[in-house]
Each structure stands twice: as C-alpha cells, then as structure tokens.
Ligand SMILES: [Zn+2]
C-alpha cells in the first residue's frame with residue numbers, strides 16, 4: 001500500500017449508527033463510488049433522513065478489508081470490515097491538531113476546536129471542512 005489513506009465522510013441512518021457506535025456492526029456495505037481502500041478512514045455521521053439533518057453524533061473507523069467483485073455482491077458495491085481506533089487518539093486525522101496545539105483551527109475559524117467524536121480523532125473545525133485535504137464527501 002503506497003497511497004496515502006483517504007478520509008471518507010459517510011451518512012449513516014440512526015438505526016445503523018447505534019450498532020456501529022456500540023461496535024455490533026463492524027462492516028459497511030456501500031456503493032464504491034469513491035475508491036475505498038484498506039487503511040482508509042470512514043467518518044460516519046449520524047443522519048436523520050426524515051428531516052434531512054445530521055444529529056451531531058460521529059464515529060470514526062478504519063477500513064480493515066474491502067470485498068468487491070464477489071458472487072452475490074451487486075456490481076459496483078463493496079463490503080468493508082471496519083474497526084474502531086482504540087484508545088483516544090487525541091490528534092485530528094485531517095488537520096493534525098491536538099489538545100495542546102490548535103493554532104491552525106484558531107487561525108482559520110477564530111476559535112479553538114473541540115473533539116467531534118468520542119475517540120478524539122476528528123475535530124469540530126474539520127468535521128465538514130476539507131480545504132486541500134484528501135476527503136470525499138457524502
Ligand atoms: Zn481538525
């Protein structure tokens with residue numbers, strides 16, 4: 001694997017978000033419209049389709065395996081096994097800011113960020129912004 005891991009933001013409906021959050025659901029079945037690869041990160045955003053809103057709950061997972069071109073799997077879809085990044089990371093995947101050094105968020109947004117997820121892997125300033133970064137969107 002020589003390519004840099006990509007970060008993919010994906011919408012997750014509440015029914016599934018709970019199961020991902022408590023780690024009962026360690027896979028994602030998705031249309032492969034963005035070239036998912038082992039080592040990529042999924043930023044899973046709980047999304048309420050009824051009112052077209054994000055709830056604010058976020059879970060970050062790594063892609064451990066990608067299954068495609070397999071009998072039974074519709075063409076263009078992949079199944080990914082995903083897992084939590086254990087232990088609090090305390091470093092934003094996108095901007096790299098930490099508890100101790102958040103100057104870039106302050107420069108960009110005028111205020112210090114907060115952690116968007118329980119594992120401290122993505123900051124509030126980066127949750128929906130991706131300037132110059134390799135991030136694909138929902
Ligand atoms: Zn950040």
Ligand SMILES: [Zn+2]
Pocket residue numbers: 097098101102103104105106112113114123125
């Ligand atoms: Zn920050």
